[in-house]
Amino acid sequence: MFHDLQIENRYLIETLKKLIRINSVLPHEQKLAEFIADEIRSFGIEPEWHEIAPGRPNVYASTEPGSSDRFMVFSGHSDTVPPAGDWESDPFEPLEKDGRIYGLGAINMKSGLACMLAAFKAIVEAKELHARLGRLGIAVTVDQEGYSTGARAFLKTEYAECGAMLHAEHFYGDSEKDYLPIAVTGKILYKLTVRGKAAHAFRPHLGGVNAIGDAAAIINNLHRLKLREHRLFGKGTVCTLKIDGGYKEYSIVVPELCEVIITRLTVPGETVDIAINDMKELIDLLDLRSDVVVEAKPPCYEPYTLDEDDQLVFLFKEIYRRKIGVVPCFTGHRGIVDANVFFGEGKIPTIVFGPKGGRHHCAGEYVELDSLIPVAQIYTETALQYLLSK
Structure with missing residues (x-):
């Protein structure tokens, strides 16, 4: 049974424009x-205010549950x-033109927030x-463009007890x-601390x-790092981001310390602990004279795969097909x-889904207006179908 609750188009559009006008460049949310x-x-x-750091609050709210014990959150x-430096219009003033709204955050992700609010409303x-529904929550978190501290703070609240999420x-x-993620890579940021021994640089062979x-030997052998295969991704990637070592003031001394930062995308099945062990195994193979400490530096993220047979996915696919006209x-x-x-x-279990647009993180970021109502309708109907289930 489909309910087809009406989404207020004017409310949705005006809310989006108001959101774009608010400067929320991190860390000023x-x-x-x-x-x-x-x-x-x-x-x-009445919403809940959860300050993660000074001036950086998460906002949560939820409906009162009815007879169902289901709990879903819009996030x-x-x-x-x-804003990029080459915007031709004011990035904080929404520009409606040719079926699009342009502005900073238009697609990433203030249009998504507007759709969430319209659906929740x-x-x-x-x-x-x-009386027949379960509990519906809404969560707006800080710092996604940084370290995801807001999302991690969410996990420490009772809202994390929800059984499903639309993000x-x-x-x-x-x-x-323009796909939907069924699986997403993870990330580890390696910090390698390489500790050698100082000596006179004119006679480095003497101790x-x-x-x-x-450190250079490790970097030159990263192609030997164990990277596992995944059916959707193939192998992950690895890239050196930073090297810091040697003198601060010029001196003829063998460098005794070097720090290396390396980023790695991991595939499902590769945890942070596994990735740490992979790097340690590579370093052991090189038989280096330095001592090397391998650590994970924030931010790190676990990869995941959403079960395509999960009830949330099943409900979403059918509602999406009905609203959009194609299988997602x-x-x-x-x-x-x-x-x-x-x-x-x-x-x-989380489905990542939002409006259609382009040029996120770039000048000229936009959202396509005709995608907004269908997205809000899919949020609404998916929530109702899930929350009415026993």
């Missing part, structure tokens, strides 16, 4: 959080990256259904190019152990989203 909280209050629900992030106002990130799913030389295209995503935290760490 508070004004946007205040706007979200005020909107939720206007629905007759999204409040922060954006800084529609369900809150459908009072005739409340409003910018994946639309109507083609192989010196060059930490930079041994699920595949693997090479990258990181907050769902790595919600599902990879918190084990909350």
Whole structure:
């Protein structure tokens, strides 16, 4: 049974424009959080304010549960990256043109937040259904563009007890190019501390152990690092980001210390612990004279794969097909989203789905207007179908 609750198009569009006008470049999310909280209050629900750091609050709210014990959460992030320098219009003033709205965060992810609010509002106002529904929550978190501290703080709240989540990130799913993630890579940021032994650099053979030389040996052998295969991704990737060693003031001394930062995308089946052991095994093979400490440096994320037979996925696919007219295209995503935290760490089944648009993190970021109502309708119907289930 489909309910087809009405989504208020004018509310959705005006809310999106208001969100774009609020500067929420990380780490300055508070004004946007205040706007979200005020909107939720206007629905007759008092939001919860969870300050992760000074001026960086998560906002949560939920409906009162009815007879079902189901619990679903709509989630999204409040922060954006800084505006690129080549915007031709004001990035904080929404520009509606040719079926699109342009502005910083238009697709990543203020349009998703607007759809979440419109869907949440529609369900809150459908009072005739409340007695049969489970609990519906909404969570707007900080710092997705940074370290995902907001998402990790969410996991420490009772909202993390939900059984399903719709995360409003910018994946639309109507083609192989604009797919929905069924699996997402993880990430480890290695910190290697290479400790050699100082000696006079004119006579390095007399007791010196060059930490930079041994660090270079590790970097030059990263192609030998064990990377496992996955059916959706093939192998992950590895890349050196930073090398820091040697003198601060010029001196003729064999470098005794070098620090190396290396990023690695991991595939499902490769945990942070496994990746640490892989690096240690590579270093052991090289028989270096330096001592090397291998650590994981924040941010790190676990990869995940969503079970295609999960009830949430089954319900979503049918509702999506009915609303969009095609079967959603699920595949693997090479990258990181907050769902790595919600599902990879918190084990909350999470579908990542949001409006259609482009140029996120770039000048001219936009969302396609005709994708907004279908997204909000899919959020609404998926929540109702899930929350009415026993």
